Amino acid sequence: MEKTSLTQVRRRDRNVADDSWIRERLTKSPTGVVAVSNNGQPYIHANLFIYDEKQNVIYFHTSAMGHLRQNVENSPKASFIIFEMGRLIAGPRALDFSVEYASVVVFGTVVIVREQAEIMDVLQRYFTKYASHIPSENIEPFTWEDAKKTTVYKLHIAEWSGKEHRESDDHPNAFFYKCR
Secondary structure, three states, rough: OOOOOOOOOOOOOHHHHHHHHHHHHHOOOOOOOOEEOOOOEEEEEEEEEEOOOOEEEEEEEEEEEOHHHHHHHOOOOEEEEEEEEEEEEOOOHHHHEEEEEEEEEEEEEEEEEEOOOHHHHHHHHHHOOOOOOOOOOOOOOOOHHOOOEEEEEEEEEEEEEEEOOOOOOOOEEEEEOOOO
């Protein structure tokens, strides 16, 4: 995907130019954060999501009404991020500390999905992604009445960028974060 000033990565050594790497992260990541703005006020919302590679869109949903829906209706431009943290890397000086990570940032336009068939398909895809291990006979499926209590969004991806920083497995100063 072509890069603009929005998606140019400053640290070239961390840039991931491989679109298939980005698609894989978007497919496998469990959560993401969408950012929108309304009247200059930024608003972020963490959510489960579905990446549709064929359409190159990200689906997510919220309750039928709320801040996110109001903001999208007023200003549909959005950004979206997924990320995973690896180990912390200690250095001899505080300035030398670093962290392993992988991230994808997406920019695009969000629309509210209004077609019943698409909404029901997206909601079913949530179960496929997040709960496929639960036998379907143990879950009462979504009904259209249930779906009316939600808002399903579709983020049309205009640009994206990927970044990754990894050190060798035997790095002597690498450690996993542990809340103390």
